[in-house]
Amino acid sequence: MSAPHPETWLQTRPEGLYCLPGDFFVDPHRPVDRAVVTHGHADHARPNNQAVLATPETLAIMRARYREQAGGSLQPLRYGERERIGEVEVSFAPAGHVLGSAQAVLEWRGSRVVISGDYKRRRDPTCPAFEPVPCDVFVTEATFGLPVFTHPDDGEEIRKLLTSQALFPERTHVVGVYALGKAQRVICRLREEGYDRPLYIHGALQALCDLYQELGVVLGELRPATASSKQEMVGQIVLAPPSAIADRWARRLSDPVVVLASGWMRVRQRAKQRGVELPLVMSDHADWPELTRTLEDVGAPEVWVTHGSEEALVHWANGQGFRARALSLIGRGEEEQEVA
């Protein structure tokens, strides 16, 4: 008997992607009885599910963000371990996106689907690298699913920041970063480039930076930006959420250079519209070469493309002999527009 086609046991429902033989949702965007969560970003991990299965790091992130609303029962599952839900075997493989991020590997009656969540392929000192898992259907994101998106080496981008700091020593560099993942990666990369002065952080970054340090990611000395005087901030680097960098919060800083670390910074007009003076092209999402290489590495005959520029990646994949189609999931990708 041949294995059942994944279309027969996975469905898109208003709540999100639903697995029938396991009676659970993957990354539901509204509360459900049972959820498998790939990672802690808010468009994947929502509060108030009855039961949640995720990596221990993702659960810790959800507790830090949602406190008592993180969910009813929170069940950890390490990378590589297996758990049976209903008739379905569930396991996690690293996705390389942020700390704790995982691809959900679902197997039922000899048929295997990998829901990769969000992922990237390049090195990130804050989380383990993406591992390709052979499967029948690979579900991929397409946030940067256009061939204009080729993220440069992040070392070059970090050195741009340090060069600008040297050129404008009397100004404060305020770097817009998403609080989960990007903030800690930028800090780690600065440290790796030899920057050992204290870094100043916006209050919204504090809890997750503390959590990363508890989980063993070394970030060096961090100081609260809000407690420091304007004079102390001269010549310093400050990290803050993207919404704060060009708004009233930033007025406390000394003639700030507005920096934003995001994959969208690849397109100059996007950076200019946001009033960014120093764009850093750094993303936790796969760029076009990584997306296409991943489809080849995973080698699944069938590909479902979720959020982003689905049409272009579907077009490319079909041209390469994959069976590819778009899979529309409500509510996905809203956060990426802002912070990827």
Next chain:
Amino acid sequence: MKDFAALLDALIFTPSRNGKLRHMQAYFATAEDPHRGWGLAGLTGGLDFKSAKPALVRALVEERVDPALFRWSYDFVGDLAETVALIWPARPGANRPPSLDEVVTRLRLAGKSEVPGLLAGWLDALDATGRWALLKLITGGLRVGVSARLAKTALAEFGQVDVAEIEEIWHGLEPPYGPLFDWLEGRGERPEPNESVAFRPMMLANPLEDRDFESLDFAAYLAEWKWDGIRVQLVARNGERRLYSRTGDDIGRAFPDIIEAMDFEAVLDGELLVVRDGQVAPFNDLQQRLGRKTVSAKLLDSNPAHVRLYDMLFEGGEDIRPLRLDERRQRLESWYGAGRPRFDLSPVLSVAGREALAGLRAEARTAGIEGLMLKRADSAYVAGRPKGPWFKWKRDPLTLDVVLMYAQRGHGKRSSFYSDYTFGAWRDSEAGAELVPVGKAYFGFTDEELRQLDKWVRDNTVDRFGPVRAVAPGLVLEVAFDAVHPSTRHKSGLAMRFPRVKRIRWDKPADEADRVETLAALVETA
């Protein structure tokens, strides 16, 4: 090429003048010869490649990229050069990235058929920023917010000399400017100015302040109208002809009608205007002629250029700048004689005395006149803006009470403030009174007032479109402006010149603000 690309990339994102200067100085200090000289030429508009057109670039990329993927990408990015730079398939190791010198020298020598091959090879070898800079450079118009003047200012600061010294020798220099950099870095003599076509730094006037008015010895001054055009210097020597703007930019290509008429040997100072049937046209008509590399026959015919002369610096080879103004004026008048096509003389006003001049200025409401110039009759022509010999005495601005409609975020230091204001005046419509936008202003207020305006905008927002907020009609601004003229580009049919916020009328109800008809009545006819 890499450091030049990084410079352009930094300049396009840097809003402040000082920031741009800092980036350019760092480039001049670290880039090597002859590359930095070509970079300087690129920034000052001194490089022009005829053979590389956008259509060629597009054809090259379409040979390499799936057309559907290219189309989606172009739709997303919106700019051809940038789309091509980002989508061009990298061929690492294909070639060594070219230097700026290699790009410039090879493109200059290349025949038309060689250009596509050269370009494709370079695009293969460069990274995305390098490709973008290359495409910007060769398809013309860097558009990184740097004027030739600003680039020269950065150069002057880099070499710690006065920018006037650079202007003086600039037009005798050729890219890549080796002798210039030698001089600026102390290795060589200052290059000699090319006497025949050099720009002579202009003599500028100070605004007449109230305290000057009280103490000024009016009898010692000659008065002229202050024309509303742009100040130019005409240089015609040894068969060469140049038309320079006040900052020393060569603008002759946009004004071939003036260049053609310069069949004389002299250096003259005057006001560039559009004049039809002896009447000065609104500044807007001149604006259409500015900034062009070529001008159509139609535009030459519809917007004919004219220079109204007021001073003479050289007659033939004789430098008469040390003479008194009234003596130079005599020389100008006898040189001019019975008249020359496309030129006339700005008259010296025969009205004398403080009260009479003040009255004349108050009545100066004809199109093309901005106020009065007062120049000491005994003043020599000297570079710069000395205090005392020359004054400009602008007429009082017009004012209107308008209602704030939209506010947009500013740039640079103002990026956290809603600092650019679109305002409207009332007009009747079938549905009752409605506000129509009549202008936009982003200066005239203090930092404290900006904070208050920003807060008011945030508290009264009714809609948002990206960086723009629409506000409820509740705040009246008194705006000052120099003139208003008809415009088809504005919904109200009117456009203001130099609008600025004069006062914030926190006290005035919005429905008591001015009407569009009031503004229309201020349009000046010649």
